[in-house]
Ligand code: NAP
């Protein structure tokens with residue numbers, strides 16, 4: 525079989541632990557045999573980030589801006605425990621996802637991969653719920669301060685004009701911690717625009733929720749900007765399509781989402797989206813079935829899985845065990861990136877390959893071959909066989925071969 529040609533490379537960001545192992549297997553078994561793969565490779569593995577003082581992350585994000593499409597493996601965000609595990613780390617490097625999102629100023633859309641044999645935990649959910657997570661600022665770009673004596677914290681903004689605004693944060697009577705967050709009007713507006721546009725392209729209702737009753741200024745700005753964008757730019761199109769924009773408080777939204785039928789886009793601030801996407805993923809199936817794409821206002825897209833590096837499986841793998849780690853979301857990151865590359869470059873075969881890869885993966889599950897995390901989720905009447913990651917990928921490869929023949 526002749527391999528499918530590519531013209532423009534995509535940005536490939538390698539990562540850590542078990543997902544790095546899966547990454548290699550997916551390429552070897554599902555992509556390289558069929559596609560004459562062109563990538564610009566960036567090693568975002570923790571030790572290489574450390575060796576480059578995290579420059580590699582910035583380079584990968586800039587390459588994504590230049591080339592328009594990226595696929596990313598899960599990566600370790602170091603914490604105190606990781607600093608002990610990897611004594612060679614010279615700094616507690618920031619989350620690569622945070623860095624990339626800040627550079628691309630995009631919105632992350634996360635949707636579960638849904639299968640007839642896996643019923644959502646929430647019985648009334650009939651269609652996937654897509655989470656749109658604002659990908660800039662708030663806690664992820666905050667500065668934290670630890671103090672060890674009584675005193676007062678103030679927050680000062682110094683304008684370029686020389687004007688200053690100062691607020692008393694808190695007077696404390698002992699050791700304390702502080703955090704200062706920000707967001708930018710332009711980023712919130714870009715977030716709103718990509719959400720409205722994505723809702724229109726998917727012909728789905730858009731929900732948005734914040735805590736503007738408490739954070740009157742901060743969350744109030746989000747609510748206000750969304751309303752403004754809706755009224756001025758998108759309302760007519762929404763009405764024509766018969767879809768709605770719906771704003772409500774985050775706690776009310778959580779309650780309504782649980783009682784809903786699904787099938788809409790739920791826009792959330794950065795932290796809310798981080799948390800709620802894991803909840804939605806778990807309720808629809810597993811975190812391993814959650815896909816993610818970061819979309820910037822100019823249409824640049826970075827595809828990845830929502831889950832992390834699956835550390836516990838990696839340590840079993842290092843002991844020589846064959847693990848049953850679910851590669852679905854990482855496969856869909858690759859297929860998504862290849863489809864997008866095909867679309868942008870007018871390569872129908874490449875787009876068709878991405879579709880065939882997805883359909884072969886779904887077919888494998890529907891035919892009862894799955895990784896063990898899915899066994900307990902599948903309908904009890906469904907006869908399924910639990911396999912390890914390698915066997916699962918081989919089964920997909922078999923079906924993919926048939927589809928492409
Ligand atoms: P995790 O890697 O998502 O794994 C948590 C647990 O979820 C696993 O132990 C496993 O449960 C289950 N799981 C997740 N993905 C799975 C898969 N593909 N197949 C089967 N089971 C799966 O989260 P974590 O343990 O909290 O984080 C590990 C590392 O990942 C951290 O260093 C964190 O910084 C990083 N992380 C990276 C990203 C990213 O790059 N986008 C996102 C989140 C976390 P069982 O062990 O019970 O089987």
Ligand code: MG
Nearest residue numbers: 798799801802
């Ligand atoms: Mg999360």
